Amino acid sequence: MVLSILSVTAPVLIIIALGYLWARMRMPFDNPTIGALVLRIGTPCLIFSSLTNAQIALADMGTMVLAAVLVIGGSTVLGAVTLRIARLPLHTYLMIPMHGNSGNMGLPLAAMVFGPEGLALGIAYFTVVAISQNTLGHVISAGRFDLRSFVGQPVVHASVVTIAVLLSGVAVPAWLARTTEMLAGMVIPTMLLLLGVALSRLKVADLRLAAGLSVMRFAVGALAATVMIVAMRLGGAEAGVVWIMATMPAAAVNVLFAERYARSPEKVAGTIVVSTVATLAGLPVIVWMAMWIAA
Template sequence: MLSQMIEVLAPICIIVLIGFLMGRSKAGLETRALSSLVLLVATPALIFHTLASLQVPTETIQIMSGAALLCLAVAGGLGLAALLIFKGAVRSYLPPLMLPNSGNLGLPLVFLAFGQEGLELGIAYFFVVALVQHSFGMSIYAGTLKLGVLARQPLFYAVAAVMAVTWLDVTVPTIVLTTTEMLGGMMIPTMLILLGASLSRLQITDLRPALAIAFGRLIIGISSALLAIYLLDFSGVMAGTVFLLASMPTAIVNYIYAERYQHHPRQVAGSIVVSTVLTFLCLPGIVWVALAIAGPQ
């Protein structure tokens, strides 16, 4: 178990460190352009290639999508209750408590922990989280519901294409699979480099709310995962994947929207840094629990 955990954690830590050092250096890493490339090109390509080429059953996609929605709903409910009890700013801190970094950190983890099967399940989970982040999450900061944003998300069309290919039993041309495989292959390492670079630039301006949000995200994430696994009667790799992805730290995208709509952006940035550091410190335990839940591979 120990060697397996090291094999999972070491590559992630090394690549994140590379991104952190590049962010601190004068290399001029253009994180905004890379983020757009990952969101608009690499992620939809990886989703389409993984789900279409490996012919992941529609039922599996639906089950993992439902698990993601359940985890987010539970996390949102717990986060809202905590903020109302402690009189926190809902529009500033609900997204950081509710929305995990299932992409930058979560997908590499499930891939290294559970291989291709984990990646397939993880992608079916992650695309729901991503769509919610860029629609409902943004709407919380904006103060108005912006469901029309979904129509502009390439992720949405990638999943729709997978569904169409699966239901119609269409054979995807080799050139399309090869292209999407090449484009999707850059997503995971680029996400980790972006995570490191982003952490190198975010600052902690107020430690108290940062610590509160960081611990809250970890507790809420683990609680939502365990509840979903219990209610949906998950086991094996599926249960381990849900546990890992739901337990991830606060998503960096929350800072982007907090900054755009000016809802405590510096405090949100601090919560992301502390939440990520806290999760890294707890990763051995989180990975151990995920592997134990999944059972022998």
């Protein structure tokens, strides 16, 4: 069991550390360009390639989509109540309990723990998170809904195309399957490198607040995931992936919203650093729980 957990956690920690050290050594790293390549090319190809090649039923993907919606909803309610009790503004901090870092950390872990099936299930979950971030994220942070921002998201386009292909039963041409598979290959390691670079640049402005919000992020995610796994009677890789995706640290994208709408970006950045470091420290336990839940 120890070796199994190490085989999952070690690659994640090493690649994140490489990104961190690369940035600390002041080596060239064009974060906006690399991030845009992952978001606009790699991630849509990963969604299309993984789901069209996955040996899982559409019903199972639908189950993951529903689980993601319910976990996000439960986390949002629990987070809102907690923030109200703590008298913290929702427009600044509600995004933290709502969405874990399912892209940079969740997808790699789901793939390493449960293989291709876990990756496909994780992508179904991640797609819901990405759409939620780019709709509810704008609504909460800005106080308004930007339809153009939602429609323009590459993950939305990829999701629509992928669902159409799956429902129609059309065979994907070999050249297209191979092309998207190759482009998809850059996503997971690059996401981990980006996370390491981000950790090297973000600072902790208020350690006490960051620690409290980090605990809340894990607690509401773990509670919402546990309730949904039991209520939906999930088992196997489905249950394990839901647990992993729901217990990830605060998403790095939160600081972008905070900076764009002037919502205390330094405090949000501090929470991302603390929650990510804490999750990395507790990664063996999270992975062990995922394996135990799936058994």
